[in-house]
Amino acid sequence: MNLTFAGVDGIIILSSYAVIMLVIGYLAGRGKNLSKSMSGYYLAGKNLGFVALFFTLYATQYSGNTIIGYAPSAYRTGFTWLQSISFMTIIIGVYLMFAPRLYVISKRLKFVTPTDWIQHRFKSKAVTILSIFLMLWGLGNYLLEQLVAIGQAVAGLTGGTIPYQYAVIAFVVVMLAYEWMGGMKAVAFTDVMQGIVLMIGIIVFLIGALYLVGGNFASVTTFIASTEPAKVGVPPADATVNWLSMLLLVGFGAAIYPHAVQRIYSAKSERILKRSFSRIAWMPPITTGLVFVIGIIGIMMFPGLDTGGSEQLVGMMANEIAAINPFYYWVMILFFGAIVAAIVSTADSVLLSFSSMVSNDVYGKFINPEATEHKKVMVGKYSGIAVVILLLWLAWNPPGTLYQIFVLKFELLVQVAPAFILGLYWNKLSAIPVFWGMLSGALLAGLLTLTGNSTVYGVHGGVLGLALNFLVAVIGSYYASVSSAEESEAKEMTSLKIEA
Structure with missing residues (x-):
């Protein structure tokens, strides 16, 4: 994503964004000792209003990688990449399957992390530990992706003036x-800043790209049809199967991201939560859809790029757009600064969730159950620093393209979905079948990935593992002996009553 036009101006903009983030963090935590409360530090006191909740959900679903990674994917695959819009849409659908119900229960039982729900529902150390491992795996993978993207984005915005590692x-x-x-409150407020700039920047970027190709998108499709007809043709059957598989993988995987679930917990009220989701439902065509169009326009602007070259597409297009006039020049710099801020904002959400799970789920539940909330928060802060150091070591030699990293993290994370979502509705779901279902699904998905068979006839290994997981959990629960007392307890726990 190298921008030959930026240089010193890019450094100034990035420095400005960094200062704004630090000021937001200071103001969010000023006069408050957030370290004394797990809920206060990790969930903003469960008091996020509509604007903050909307933008922090938006930032959770759309990182700067949406622009940097999805436009090159559209460039390489053509109109088949329309599926990216449905990826983001189905996440909202899965959210609505469980989020309002989980919110009411979390409010009553004072949950902090997603596995608080798992522990309360199944009362099984085995299920809890396995779900902690799978969720931490997903978070660690996602954080690695963001660290790689930060380096690429900053180096690109400064025209290589700031090297990848220093960035x-x-x-x-x-x-x-x-x-x-500032904890979660600082994270949410920085999400508001970067979300607004990112939305405006995408629109201006698209207008500039259309201007450069004559202002007529029809001419773009005509060019592609004549030079690369496969990119406008009907996708083959295996691509369609792969698309459906990806819908399940992303839909269930992204919706149960720990940092996404914690945003559900953070809402000030159920009404604000539902209102935020109703607005987020409009974002896939506005964000992912426009990025798709940008990638398609790139086919005409820079035909014949290989995979490595296409990964630089957004930066190459930005160089051309910035040359139109001074207005576009400064908007492009602000936009790419916002991309960096968006990536950092996603990374901070993931890191916050990772540290909360280490402090609350690993340290607080199994190592030192008698620890004070202040002690657990501090353990989480220091563990966050430790995991960042470890992942920085990996980020110096990033594995694969951003899209490949994006796919990898869902294979294991999605295996938590049956226990997490089905447990909210089916009181007979039993802990032992849930454990073996989750374990067998994770082993199958991991085995397929490690042996290079990430897809089988177009179906992702994670989806095959999810199917096995679901069957074992459901069939096993039908045959498992659940006492009437246990079933009654599960019914009580999943009820929607709100205590005074």
Whole structure:
């Protein structure tokens, strides 16, 4: 994503974004000792209003990688990549299957992390530990993806003036600083800032790209039909199967991201939560849809790029757009600064959730159950620093393209979905079948990935594992002996009553 036009101006904009983030972190934590409360630090006191909740949900679903990674994917695959819009849409559908119900229960039982629900529902150390491992795997993978993207984005925005490694370290320090000061509240408020700039930037980027191809999208499709007809043709059957498989993988995987679930917990009220989801439902065509169009226009602007070259598509297009006039020049710099801020904002959400699970689920539940909330928060803060150092070591030699990293993290994370969602509605779902279903699904998905068979006839290994997981959990629960007392307890736990 190298921008030959940016240089010093890019450094100024990035420095400005960094200062704004630090100021937000300071203001979010000023006068409050957030470290004394798990709920206060990790969930903003469960008091996020509509604007903050909407934008933090938006930032959770759409990172800067949506622009950097999805436009090149559209470039390489053509109109088949329309599926990216449905990826983001189905996530909202899955949210609505469980989010309002889970919110009411979490409010009553004072949940902090997603596995608080798993522990309360199944009362099984085996199920809890396995779900913790799978969720931490997904978070660690996702955080690695963001660290790789930060380095690429900053190096690109500054025209290579700031090297990849220095870029990652600089913004990781900024992220740790404002997150340390303001916790979830700082994260949510930075999401508001970057979300607004990102939305405006995508629209201006698209207008500039259309201007460069004559202002007529029809001419783009005509060009593609004549030069690369496969990209406008009907996709083959295996591509369609792969698309349906990806819908399940992303839909269930992204909806149960720990940092996404914690945003459900953070809502001020159920009404605000539902209102935020009703607005987020409009974002897939506005965000992912416009990025798809940008990638398609790129086919005409820069034909014949290989995979490595296409990964630089957004930066190459931005260079051309910035040359139109000074207005586009500065909007492009602000836009790419917002992309960096968006990536950092996603990374801070993931890191916050990771540290909360280490402190609450690993340390608080199994190592030191008598620890005070202050002690657990501090353990979470220091563990966050430790995991960032480990992942920085991996980020120096990033594995594969951003899209490949994006796919990898869902294979294991999605195996938590049956226990998490089905447990909200089916009181006979039993702990032992849930454990063996989750384990067998994770082993199958992991085995297929490690042996290079990430898809079988177009179906992702994670989806095959999810199917096995679901069958074992459901069939096993039908045959497992669940006492009437246990079933009654599960019914009581999943009820929607609200205590005074």
